[in-house]
Structure formats: structure tokens, C-alpha cells
Amino acid sequence: MAIITYLLPAIAFASTVLAQCSNSATLTITASADASGLASCTTYSGSVAIPTGLSVPTDQNGHQDLSVDGVQVITGNLTVTNAIMLASLSFGSLQSIGGFELGGLTVLSELSMPQLTKVDQLNFTALPALQQLSFGGTGISKASSILITNTGLSSLQGINNLEKVNFFNVNNNPSLQNISLQVTSITGSLDIEANDGYVTGLQTSFPLLETAQNMTFRNCSSVSLPSLANVTEDLGFYGNTMQSFAAPNLTTCGGLIFVDNTDLTNISLPMLTSINASYQIANNTQLKIINGFQKLSIIGGALDFNGNFTEVDLPALTQVKGAFNMQSSGTLDCSAFQTDKSSKQVIKGNYVCQGSESKPGGAGTKPSASASSTSKSGARATDFAVPAVMGGVSVMAGLLQAVL
Ligand SMILES: *[C@@H]1O[C@H](CO)[C@@H](O)[C@H](O)[C@H]1NC(C)=O
Numbered sequence: 119m120a121i122i123t124y125l126l127p128a129i130a131f132a133s134t135v136l137a138q139c140s141n142s143a144t145l146t147i148t149a150s151a152d153a154s155g156l157a158s159c160t161t162y163s164g165s166v167a168i169p170t171g172l173s174v175p176t177d178q179n180g181h182q183d184l185s186v187d188g189v190q191v192i193t194g195n196l197t198v199t200n201a202i203m204l205a206s207l208s209f210g211s212l213q214s215i216g217g218f219e220l221g222g223l224t225v226l227s228e229l230s231m232p233q234l235t236k237v238d239q240l241n242f243t244a245l246p247a248l249q250q251l252s253f254g255g256t257g258i259s260k261a262s263s264i265l266i267t268n269t270g271l272s273s274l275q276g277i278n279n280l281e282k283v284n285f286f287n288v289n290n291n292p293s294l295q296n297i298s299l300q301v302t303s304i305t306g307s308l309d310i311e312a313n314d315g316y317v318t319g320l321q322t323s324f325p326l327l328e329t330a331q332n333m334t335f336r337n338c339s340s341v342s343l344p345s346l347a348n349v350t351e352d353l354g355f356y357g358n359t360m361q362s363f364a365a366p367n368l369t370t371c372g373g374l375i376f377v378d379n380t381d382l383t384n385i386s387l388p389m390l391t392s393i394n395a396s397y398q399i400a401n402n403t404q405l406k407i408i409n410g411f412q413k414l415s416i417i418g419g420a421l422d423f424n425g426n427f428t429e430v431d432l433p434a435l436t437q438v439k440g441a442f443n444m445q446s447s448g449t450l451d452c453s454a455f456q457t458d459k460s461s462k463q464v465i466k467g468n469y470v471c472q473g474s475e476s477k478p479g480g481a482g483t484k485p486s487a488s489a490s491s492t493s494k495s496g497a498r499a500t501d502f503a504v505p506a507v508m509g510g511v512s513v514m515a516g517l518l519q520a521v522l
Pocket residue numbers: 164165193194195216217
């Protein structure tokens with residue numbers, strides 16, 4: 119009996135602590151008292167939300183500040199959405215969070231988390247006033263996914279020392295000038311797009327990146343991938359303004375795509391031996407000479423080139439499993455590819471190669487009338503039995519199916 123009377127108060131005390139610092143429901147912070155309750159926990163097991171309608175003091179502009187010191191770990195998500203008057207948010211001691219979501223915070227200009235190094239998922243959406251991040255030391259070193267869209271950020275300082283990331287998507291941040299990450303591998307997808315609203319272009323650099331799954335670069339002014347060795351799915355470049363692209367260590371990739379890169383004059387992939395899926399080069403208006411693929415041997419899908427080029431060298435080609443479409447408005451010597459098609463049997467699928475066209479088209483289009491009579495075409499109308507113009511990917515897939 120005596121033991122029980124001793125134990126009861128102890129249990130009651132423990133459960134009080136538990137109730138404060140652990141909760142299966144999301145803890146909602148709407149007033150300063152909620153914030154100081156959270157601050158008393160070193161580790162908070164659960165999720166925390168700061169929604170709209172925060173009742174903390176406002177300044178003369180109606181702006182609010184919220185500061186939570188003390189809590190070091192939030193095991194669940196920290197979600198701050200639509201608190202439209204929140205101008206400054208600070209978690210002075212926070213080191214680690216599960217998901218970190220900030221969304222629709224129209225006046226948030228200061229985000230201070232000087233101890234933060236670990237976030238599982240970071241989602242920042244619609245933060246137009248936020249120009250910089252203030253995270254701990256060298257910043258966040260571990261994250262599984264990063265999504266940053268529609269922010270005022272001018273740099274990603276604070277997340278640029280990530281070592282590994284699965285998903286990385288940074289789009290529509292009009293002031294962003296530079297993305298430079300120290301990651302060595304990206305196990306999911308990387309998408310960088312439309313970050314060129316106010317700046318002339320976004321420079322991107324991945325000096326240590328060796329392996330990636332699927333990378334898409336749009337609207338960048340430079341892309342640096344000096345260590346990249348293998349990409350398992352697509353490596354795609356669309357609407358970028360860089361003049362040259364080089365991947366000196368790339369040996370294999372899934373698909374390889376260059377579309378609408380209007381300033382591109384030089385592509386150099388000297389170690390690339392195989393492209394497992396489709397290989398597309400289209401509408402790169404300044405690209406005249408394509409000779410940076412000296413070791414390319416195997417193309418597992420279709421080759422689809424169109425543009426205004428005058429020279430294409432693929433001297434090591436041994437196998438193109440899908441269709442072959444090469445159309446240019448420039449004068450083009452197709453004799454090497456004609457040999458690849460006919461005597462060497464390198465090209466297995468439908469074959470089109472034609473220069474001096476008025477309207478060079480993609481795979482599935484018939485070569486247009488020659489702009490001059492000096493065409494060195496190897497194409498015959500019967501080489502191409504597939505109906506024209508459906509939309510790039512499905513045409514490529516269809517062509518590949520047709521020959522396999
Ligand atoms: C955190 O948010 C994600 C996405 O909304 C959700 O799937 C996950 O269950 C949340 N985690 C917790 C602990 O609430």
C-alpha cells in the first residue's frame with residue numbers, strides 16, 4: 119500500500135510532462151502562451167502548426183513577430199501557413215525538424231533558426247518577402263526533400279551544404295542568382311525551373327555530384343556538373359541561356375535532351391558511351407556543330423535531332439535501337455549515317471536524315487521541301503511510315519515500340 123501512495127504522484131508528474139512535450143494531435147500555436155509551453159520542451163514529439171489568426175502583439179504596420187526558444191527537436195512537422203501578418207519567425211534553439219513547411223506568408227522577411235542542421239522535408243511556398251535563410255553554422259546538411267517555390271530568396275545559403283538529397287525542386291524564385299550544392303548523389307529527381315524573373319539567369323553548380331536519377335534544368339544561365347558520372351533516367355536541358363555545356367566525366371545516362379537552348383553553341387560529353395533511352399537535340403538555334411560525343415556507342419532509344427546544324431559527328435556509334443531522325447535547315451552531310459543505316463546496320467529503326475530543309479522537324483515529321491537543291495539527303499519517303507506530329511514523348515515511345 120505504501121508503495122502505491124508513493125508511486126501515484128510520480129506517475130502523475132510524468133504524464134503531465136508527457137502531455138506537454140508529446141502529442142499525437144498537432145499542437146497549434148495561436149498565442150504567446152502556447153509558444154512558451156512549447157519552449158519548455160527540449161524535444162517535442164509530434165507536430166506543431168502556426169496558422170493564421172495569431173494573437174501576438176502587432177507593430178504599427180500590423181506585423182507580428184514570433185520567437186520560440188528552448189525547443190531543440192520537433193519530431194513531426196513544423197507547419198506555418200497563411201499567417202499573413204507574420205514578419206519574423208525565430209526558433210532560437212531548434213536543431214532538428216521532421217517536415218518544415220512554410221506557405222503563404224506574404225510579409226515574412228526574417229526567418230531565424232541559427233541552430234538548425236537537420237530537416238527531413240523542407241517545403242517553402244509563396245514567401246515573396248523572404249530574401250535569405252538563417253540556419254545554423256554551415257546550414258542544413260541532411261534533408262530528404264527540398265521544395266522552394268515562389269520565394270524572394272536571392273541565394274540558397276543555408277541549404278547549399280547538403281550532402282545528400284532525394285528530391286530537389288526549386289522553381290519560380292525570381293531573385294535567385296545562384297544554386298551551388300555540395301551533394302554527391304541525388305537519388306530522386308532534381309528540377310530547376312523559371313528562376314529568372316528579375317535576374318538575367320540562374321547559375322547552377324554541383325561540383326561534387328557523381329550520380330543522379332533524373333535531372334531537369336530550365337531557364338538557367340549556366341550548369342556545371344564536373345563530376346557527374348552516371349544518370350539513371352533523364353538528363354534534360356530546356357530553355358537555358360548557357361553558351362556551352364560540358365560533362366567531362368559522364369559515362370552513361372538514360373535519356374539525354376537539349377531543347378530550346380537558344381545560345382548553346384558547344385556540347386561536350388567526351389566520356390559518354392551509352393544513352394539508354396532517347397537522345398533528343400531540338401531547336402537550339404545557335405548549335406551548328408555537334409561533335410562533342412566522340413565515344414558515344416549505344417543509343418537504347420531513338421535519336422531525334424532537328425535544328426540548324428551543319429555538322430554532326432558520332433564516330434563511335436555501334437547501335438541505335440530506336441528510330442533515327444536528323445533534320446536540319448543547315449547543309450548537312452548524311453553519308454556517314456546512311457552507311458550506319460545501310461551497310462553497317464547500326465541504325466535499327468526508321469531512318470531520316472536531311473539537310474537544307476525549310477522546316478526541319480522532329481521524329482515523326484516528314485522532311486520538308488529543301489530550301490536549296492544541294493540537299494544531301496539519305497531519306498526516302500518510304501523510310502518513315504509513322505503518322506506525323508503527336509507530341510514529342512509519345513512519338514518517340516511509339517517509334518521505339520514500332521521497331522522493338
Ligand atoms: C508531416 O506532413 C506530411 C505531409 O503533409 C505527412 O505525410 C506526415 O504524416 C506529417 N507527419 C506528421 C508526424 O504529422
